[in-house]
Each structure stands twice: as structure tokens, then as C-alpha cells.
Amino acid sequence: MTAYRSILLVVLGLAALPLAAPALVGAGIFAGANTLYNLMVFVLIIALAAQGWNLAGGYGGQFSFGHAAFFGTGAYAQAILQTRYGINPWAALVAAVALGALVGAVIGFLAFRARLRGSYFALVTLAFAEVFRILANAAPITGGAAGTLVPLDVRWANLQFASREAFYYLALAFVALVLLLNRLVERSRFGTYLVAVRENEDAARALGVDTLQVKLKAITLSAAITALAGALYTQKFLYVDANIAYGAWISIEALLAPIVGGIGTVFGPLVGALTLIGLGEAAKVAIHALFGSAIPGVDLVVYGVLLILVIAFAPRGVIGLLDRRAR
Amino acid sequence: MLRSYPPQIVLEAVLNGLLTGAVYALVALGLTLVYGVLHIINFAHGAMLTLAMFAVLMVHLGFGLDPYLAIAPLAALFFLFGYGLQRFVISPASRNDDGAILLVTLGLSIVIENALLAVFRSDTRSLTLDYSFSIVDLGFALLSLPRVIGFGVAILVAGALWAILALTDTGKAIRAVAKEKLGAALVGIDVNHVYAVTFGLGAATIAIAACLLMPSFYVNPRAGNAFVLVAFTVVVLGGMGSIPGALVGGLIIGVVESLCGLYLGDSLGQIGIFLIFILVLLLRPTGLFGARA
Numbered sequence: 001m002t003a004y005r006s007i008l009l010v011v012l013g014l015a016a017l018p019l020a021a022p023a024l025v026g027a028g029i030f031a032g033a034n035t036l037y038n039l040m041v042f043v044l045i046i047a048l049a050a051q052g053w054n055l056a057g058g059y060g061g062q063f064s065f066g067h068a069a070f071f072g073t074g075a076y077a078q079a080i081l082q083t084r085y086g087i088n089p090w091a092a093l094v095a096a097v098a099l100g101a102l103v104g105a106v107i108g109f110l111a112f113r114a115r116l117r118g119s120y121f122a123l124v125t126l127a128f129a130e131v132f133r134i135l136a137n138a139a140p141i142t143g144g145a146a147g148t149l150v151p152l153d154v155r156w157a158n159l160q161f162a163s164r165e166a167f168y169y170l171a172l173a174f175v176a177l178v179l180l181l182n183r184l185v186e187r188s189r190f191g192t193y194l195v196a197v198r199e200n201e202d203a204a205r206a207l208g209v210d211t212l213q214v215k216l217k218a219i220t221l222s223a224a225i226t227a228l229a230g231a232l233y234t235q236k237f238l239y240v241d242a243n244i245a246y247g248a249w250i251s252i253e254a255l256l257a258p259i260v261g262g263i264g265t266v267f268g269p270l271v272g273a274l275t276l277i278g279l280g281e282a283a284k285v286a287i288h289a290l291f292g293s294a295i296p297g298v299d300l301v302v303y304g305v306l307l308i309l310v311i312a313f314a315p316r317g318v319i320g321l322l323d324r325r326a327r
Numbered sequence: 328m329l330r331s332y333p334p335q336i337v338l339e340a341v342l343n344g345l346l347t348g349a350v351y352a353l354v355a356l357g358l359t360l361v362y363g364v365l366h367i368i369n370f371a372h373g374a375m376l377t378l379a380m381f382a383v384l385m386v387h388l389g390f391g392l393d394p395y396l397a398i399a400p401l402a403a404l405f406f407l408f409g410y411g412l413q414r415f416v417i418s419p420a421s422r423n424d425d426g427a428i429l430l431v432t433l434g435l436s437i438v439i440e441n442a443l444l445a446v447f448r449s450d451t452r453s454l455t456l457d458y459s460f461s462i463v464d465l466g467f468a469l470l471s472l473p474r475v476i477g478f479g480v481a482i483l484v485a486g487a488l489w490a491i492l493a494l495t496d497t498g499k500a501i502r503a504v505a506k507e508k509l510g511a512a513l514v515g516i517d518v519n520h521v522y523a524v525t526f527g528l529g530a531a532t533i534a535i536a537a538c539l540l541m542p543s544f545y546v547n548p549r550a551g552n553a554f555v556l557v558a559f560t561v562v563v564l565g566g567m568g569s570i571p572g573a574l575v576g577g578l579i580i581g582v583v584e585s586l587c588g589l590y591l592g593d594s595l596g597q598i599g600i601f602l603i604f605i606l607v608l609l610l611r612p613t614g615l616f617g618a619r620a
Binding site for chain 2: 061063065110111114115116118119120122123124126127128130131134135138248252255259295296297298300301303304305307308311312315
């Protein structure tokens with residue numbers, strides 16, 4: 001029960017952000033309420049994409065380097081279905097998730113049936129994402145290199161909101177749902193099989209676990225969640241192009257956040273996304289204060305250093321560190 | 328809808344593909360060597376190539392050193408850099424765990440690429456040399472001189488690498504560790520030293536590749552990425568850990584890319600490479616020359 005209580009507490013804590021917003025803006029940490037909400041929605045979208053990665057990568061040990069393939073499919077589906085086919089954005093959201101799941105199932109089926117593991121699995125997912133990026137950059141339906149713009153039309157029915165808080169709560173609701181889902185998976189037979197596959201796939205198979213099916217389920221669910229993140233991205237920023245949707249950046253964010261936060265844990269992706277983006281922004285601010293202008297790439301240098309430090313000194317991530325202090 | 332071209336243009340595309348392919352092979356050699364011994368994919372390979380390309384640029388702008396004359400000093404410098412990276416960063420940080428090595432090298436690539444971005448910004452730079460646009464006339468085809476030189480040196484380096492592995496004591500130690508790490512340690516080989524030497528050799532081949540590329544290519548902080556995905560393909564196609572595989576794989580990929588560019592246009596030219604990559608991974612992950620794992 002305590003696990004569900006901690007999920008409730010964390011979600012309530014994040015839901016209280018609008019209460020703290022005036023103080024944060026007043027203290028000069030954020031330029032304005034807009035900046036704060038944009039950043040926090042971005043954090044939640046990354047957390048969601050990372051929650052997807054964590055299911056297959058964290059619990060199942062299948063390190064994908066190409067979750068952009070799923071994020072991008074969700075993002076493009078959300079944009080194309082409403083702009084080209086006039087489908088309602090809420091319905092498009094459902095379709096985007098389904099399409100992401102389908103892409104996950106197909107890539108998973110091909111890769112796992114060929115028994116790709118470890119580095120090979122990482123490489124093949126990377127290659128799929130890259131193929132999608134090149135195709136999306138050239139195909140007419142995606143708008144090619146110019147990308148696809150979703151027209152501004154602020155209505156509830158249109159999944160566009162006048163109030164800043166609304167989209168934040170929507171994203172938070174999805175993150176909370178996936179936290180619960182993660183917890184249920186952890187407790188389920190499927191979750192146990194998944195961890196068994198991670199720890200020793202051959203032993204799991206010898207004990208009668210259908211490892212192919214377990215991995216397929218994991219990657220499909222994983223892709224669906226990451227596609228949802230992509231669809232929300234489109235809906236928030238109302239624009240998508242090949243380098244956003246299928247770019248390496250999102251594959252890296254989706255993988256870094258759980259590892260930094262705590263791989264294979266319910267809260268890892270969320271904690272990791274907050275830590276990474278928080279530190280990245282702090283680095284940008286510090287650089288700006290020191291040099292008087294922005295220097296590109298500084299936040300990513302921080303990400304890379306953090307990744308190496310976590311692997312060297314805190315293999316269980318930020319959550320592992322907090323655990324150790326609590327004891 | 329394939330356009331048809333006169334045979335001379337196709338022949339020229341094939342020859343140009345072979346020339347590019349040799350440099351791909353050289354980039355892939357470093358990757359395959361490290362994979363063969365450490366059994367990990369070095370994700371920082373592309374970023375290290377970019378770093379080397381900037382190094383070539385800087386020694387040219389700073390000291391007026393010709394890229395071809397920079398080969399020896401930069402190869403030595405990158406050998407030390409690679410040695411130190413493996414010995415003092417990758418190995419201690421990852422405790423030699425496979426998954427952790429993969430992620431540490433990913434972290435290194437992010438750091439190197441973005442540090443370069445912070446220093447040099449995203450501008451694309453190139454060298455202007457009096458021979459940059461020189462042409463070799465074969466009678467039936469015109470080829471760019473820097474790329475012909477690149478082809479020759481790449482083949483020489485591959486041969487030298489093979490000789491080091493086959494003939495020297497260090498080479499024997501590297502091969503011993505690649506085959507059986509525990510056994511090698513038991514007969515007194517310092518495995519961590521051998522790992523670092525291997526990584527250093529990989530870095531040195533990248534530095535040479537950078538010297539060969541710069542006279543005819545440009546550099547920006549993401550330039551190495553284009554090569555590294557191609558190099559992954561070459562390594563997978565040739566068989567992970569196989570040196571002849573990397574050479575043959577590189578030449579094949581160079582020709583495929585050149586022909587895809589000719590028939591499908593530049594923007595889709597790389598698709599052929601990735602399709603080969605995915606197909607080889609799915610159908611024959613051991614590649615052309617690799618042994619069954």
C-alpha cells in the first residue's frame with residue numbers, strides 16, 4: 001500500500017505547482033509563469049517518454065537507443081491525422097498511441113526473433129529511428145523538411161487550452177496513470193517474467209518463460225507510452241519536424257532519465273527527467289551569468305557528465321542515493 | 328523510377344564509392360578492433376572522429392601543418408588519448424560491465440560532441456588547400472586527388488594494423504585477450520593494459536582517418552555522426568571484430584552509398600546503407616566474415 005501512497009504523494013506534490021508558481025516567478029528563478037509551465041510540461045513529456053523506455057529497458061534489460069522511432073510516430077500521427085484527415089485531436093491521441101504500439105510490436109518482433117541482444121539490439125533500434133528520420137524528412141505526407149504545423153485553435157474539444165495549467169494537469173494525469181501502470185506491472189506475473197529475462201534470459205527460458213512473448217509485450221507497451229509522449233509534444237508545441245520527432249535527442253533523453261533517476265524503478269524516469277532538465281537549465285543560467293551570453297551545448301555536456309558519474313558512483317541512480325541516505 | 332546513366336558515369340560512381348569506402352573502412356577498423364577485443368560498441372567513436380577532424384583543422388590553422396604531415400603526430404596523440412580514456416575513465420567508471428561500458432561511451436560521445444559545439448559553435452568549416460580540388464585523370468574517369476590519396480593510405484593502415492596484430496608481441500597479447508581474457512590474465516598478460524592499448528589503436532586509426540578526410544571534407548560538431556552510423560553498418564556487415572571484414576564491408580558500403588546517391592538522389596542516398604544495416608542485423612548478425620558467437 002505504501003507504494004500507492006507514495007505515488008499519490010508525488011502526484012499531489014506536482015499538482016500543487018500552480019500554488020508555488022507565483023513564489024518561484026517572484027524569486028526570479030523563472031522569467032515568468034509561461035517559462036515555468038513550458039519547462040514543467042516539457043519535463044513531464046520527457047518523463048513519460050522515459051517511463052516508456054524504462055518498461056522495456058529498465059525492467060526488461062532491453063537497452064533501446066532508438067525510442068525516437070516510437071516518440072516520432074506518436075508525434076507525427078497526432079499532427080498528420082488532424083491536419084490532413086480532419087480527425088479530432090482526442091481521437092488522434094488514441095490512434096497515435098495505437099500506431100506507436102504497432103511500430104514497437106513490429107520492430108520488437110523483427111529484432112527479438114533474430115535474437116538480437118545487448119549492443120546489437122541497441123544498434124538495430126538506432127538504425128530504425130534513423131531510417132524513419134530520413135524518410136520523414138523526405139516524404140510529402142510529413143511535410144518534408146519544413147515539418148507539419150498544427151493550426152492554433154484554442155478549444156477543449158481541440159485539445160488546446162487557454163489556461164497554462166490545463167495542459168500541465170493533462171500531462172501530469174498521464175504521468176500519474178503510467179506510474180500506477182508501472183506499479184501494477186511490477187507486481188504482476190508479467191513484471192516478474194520481465195525481470196527474470198533481464199537477469200538471465202537463458203535461465204528464464206529454461207524455467208518455461210516464453211521470453212519472446214514477454215519481450216514483445218514489453219516493447220509494445222513501452223512504445224505505446226513513448227508514442228503518447230510524442231503526441232503530447234505535438235499538441236503542446238503545435239509543430240513537429242523530422243529532427244524533433246525522430247532525432248537522436250529524444251532517444252537519448254528517454255534513456256538517460258531512467259538511468260539517472262533509478263533504472264527499473266517506478267519513480268526513476270520522473271526523478272531523472274526532473275534532475276536532468278533541472279541541472280541542464282541551471283547550467284545554462286550559470287553560463288549566462290558567467291559569460292553574459294548563452295553557449296550552445298552546455299546543458300548536454302552536463303547530461304553526459306552526469307550519465308558517466310551515475311554509472312560510476314550511483315548505479316541505482318538518484319533514487320538509490322536517496323534510499324541509502326534514508327537508511 | 329530509375330534513371331539510366333551511361334556506363335562511364337556509373338563506373339565513375341563506383342570508383343568514387345570505392346574511394347569513400349576505403350575511408351569508411353578505416354573509421355570502421357577502429358570500431359571493429361575495439362569490439363573484437365573488449366566486446367563492446369564504442370559509441371564515442373563518432374565524437375572522437377569529430378574531435379580528430381577539429382584537431383586537424385587547428386594544427387593547420389595554428390601551425391600551418393599540412394593534414395598529411397599531421398598524420399604521425401596526431402595518430403600518436405590520439406593513441407595516448409584513447410589509452411587514457413579507456414584506462415582512467417571507461418574502465419573504472421563501468422567496472423568492465425558490458426551494459427555500463429555501452430552507456431559510458433554514450434556519455435562520452437555526448438560530452439565530446441557538445442563540448443565541441445560550445446567551443447566551435449555549429450558553423451561548418453573546411454580547409455582550403457591548393458590540392459583540395461586537384462584531379463587525377465585515369466583516361467576513362469576523373470577522380471579527386473585527396474580521395475585517391477585517402478584510399479591508398481587507408482589500405483596501407485589496414486595492412487599495418489594487420490601486421491601489428493599478426494607479428495608483434497603486443498599484437499599476440501591483444502589476440503590472446505580477445506580470444507580468452509581469463510587465460511590471457513593467467514599467463515601474465517596485463518588485461519587492462521591490453522584493453523587500453525587496443526582502445527588507443529582504435530583512436531589512432533580515427534586520427535588518421537580525420538587527416539585523410541579533411542582535405543576534401545568539412546567539419547562541424549556533428550560531422551562524425553554521419554560516419555559513425557556508416558561505420559557501425561560496415562562493422563556489422565563485415566562481421567564484428569574482423570579486420571578483413573571491415574575493409575571489404577567499407578568498400579561495399581561506399582559503392583552502395585554512391586550508387587544510391589546516383590539513382591535515388593542525395594537526400595535518400597543513405598537509406599540504402601541503413602536498410603543493409605537492418606537486414607544484416609536481422610538476417611545474419613555475424614556478418615560476412617564473423618564467426619558464430
